[in-house]
Amino acid sequence: MIATFFVYSAVNHHMTINLCARLSACFLVLLLCGSCRKSLGPCTGNCQVIEIAGIALDPGEQKPLGGLSVTVEMPLKQHCGLCSGSTEVVSGKTRADGTFDLKTTVDSTQVGYHICSVTIHGPGNYITTAESVGPGNVSDPEPNVRSMLFFLDSTGVAPYRQYDFFQPVLLTVQLHRVSPILPSVPRVVLTLYTDSVSALNWGMGESASNVDTTATFTTGANIFTRISTTRFITDSTTQDLEDSIRCVPGGANTIQITY
Numbered sequence: 001m002i003a004t005f006f007v008y009s010a011v012n013h014h015m016t017i018n019l020c021a022r023l024s025a026c027f028l029v030l031l032l033c034g035s036c037r038k039s040l041g042p043c044t045g046n047c048q049v050i051e052i053a054g055i056a057l058d059p060g061e062q063k064p065l066g067g068l069s070v071t072v073e074m075p076l077k078q079h080c081g082l083c084s085g086s087t088e089v090v091s092g093k094t095r096a097d098g099t100f101d102l103k104t105t106v107d108s109t110q111v112g113y114h115i116c117s118v119t120i121h122g123p124g125n126y127i128t129t130a131e132s133v134g135p136g137n138v139s140d141p142e143p144n145v146r147s148m149l150f151f152l153d154s155t156g157v158a159p160y161r162q163y164d165f166f167q168p169v170l171l172t173v174q175l176h177r178v179s180p181i182l183p184s185v186p187r188v189v190l191t192l193y194t195d196s197v198s199a200l201n202w203g204m205g206e207s208a209s210n211v212d213t214t215a216t217f218t219t220g221a222n223i224f225t226r227i228s229t230t231r232f233i234t235d236s237t238t239q240d241l242e243d244s245i246r247c248v249p250g251g252a253n254t255i256q257i258t259y
Contacts, residue, residue, distance in 0.1 A: 043107045050074075050113060050156040053101040056094045056120055056163045059195070060222030064098025065165060069121045072102055074111040087111065094120070116158060119147040122165035130171070130192035130200040130219040148197070164195045166220030169247045172254040173227070175213045179259060181206045185232035188259060193226040194219060221249050229259050 052072050056065040070092050076085040089111065090104035106113050122128065122144040131140060144165065150158040173190065186206040193199045204213060219225045229241040239259075247253040 043105045046108045047105045048108045048113045048156055049103065049105050050089070050116070050152060050158070051101070051103045052090070052116065052118055052150070052158040053099070054118070054161045054163055055098045056100075056122070056165060057098055058126070058167065059164050060166055060220055064094075064096070065123065066094050066096040066098055068094040068123070070094060070100050070102065071119045072104075072116050073119070074106065074113060074116045077110060077112060086117070089116070113156065114152050115150070116152065117147055117149050118158070118161075119145060120163050121145050125167070126165040127168045127218060127220070128165060129194050129198045130217050130225060132200065132202050133170075133216050133218055164220075166194060166223065167249070168218040169221040169249050169251075170253060171217045171219045171225060171245065171247050172252075173215045173217065174254060174256050175204070175215065176256065176258045177206065177211050177213075179231065179233075182232045182234070184235050187232070189230045190215070190257075191228040191230070192217060192219060193228070194223065219247055221247060223247075227255065227257065229257055231259050 050072075056068050057063070058065055071088055072090045073086040074089050076087055078085070089106050090102045092100055092102050094100045121142075124144060127143045128146045129143075131137065131143060146163050146165065148161060148163070150161075152158050171192075175188070177188070187203050188206060189201055189203040191199050191201045200217070202215065202217070204210065204215070224244045224246045226242065226244045229243075230238050233239050241257070241259055243255060243257060245253065245255045
């Protein structure tokens with residue numbers, strides 16, 4: 001069986017080409033994580049207090065994740081070539097109950113203090129989103145790292161957020177095509193959601209040789225992975241099918257999808 005595969009990542013339901021399979025990547029985060037970095041000294045004027053708090057959890061086991069590294073970066077106002085650059089403004093670790101609360105003072109003339117990125121390094125054997133383990137996949141070099149972009153309110157406080165990390169488990173999706181191939185758009189796309197903020201989009205080019213196809217993924221253990229199947233029925237119209245499966249360690253974890 002010969003099939004053409006392409007893999008995407010999505011954050012908040014927006015589809016973008018995936019080069020590292022991280023569903024937390026977005027354009028603004030790339031600006032914050034540019035190659036131009038600068039260390040800032042103590043604030044001596046134009047000082048603004050900022051505070052970032054949240055909690056890191058393993059939803060599958062319903063347990064907090066303590067001792068995880070948390071880093072907060074803000075964009076530099078001094079431009080450097082094609083990027084604005086960023087700088088680390090505060091860092092710390094999650095407590096035993098998974099929470100963290102980081103507070104610091106920054107100089108508002110040096111950084112854009114209304115926006116920040118928060119990066120948490122999860123346990124080494126964890127993942128943050130589903131990932132294809134089949135043909136065409138580009139593996140994420142840091143699958144256990146989750147980054148989020150936040151806008152601070154007028155008092156310098158970021159929204160309180162939950163950061164989910166999952167123990168990986170294998171999921172097999174068996175696809176069965178019963179609808180005709182649309183010649184102008186011969187593909188089907190699966191979107192695998194592990195939580196409300198990130199997802200993996202996996203696509204397959206359709207041909208006469210792949211009426212029945214098996215795809216394998218890693219996803220979160222002991223949680224429901226929601227799967228949306230999208231196919232084109234006209235050049236501009238798609239049909240979406242929804243299903244879900246709760247994958248458990250040691251289980252068969254196989255789902256049949258007919259489209």
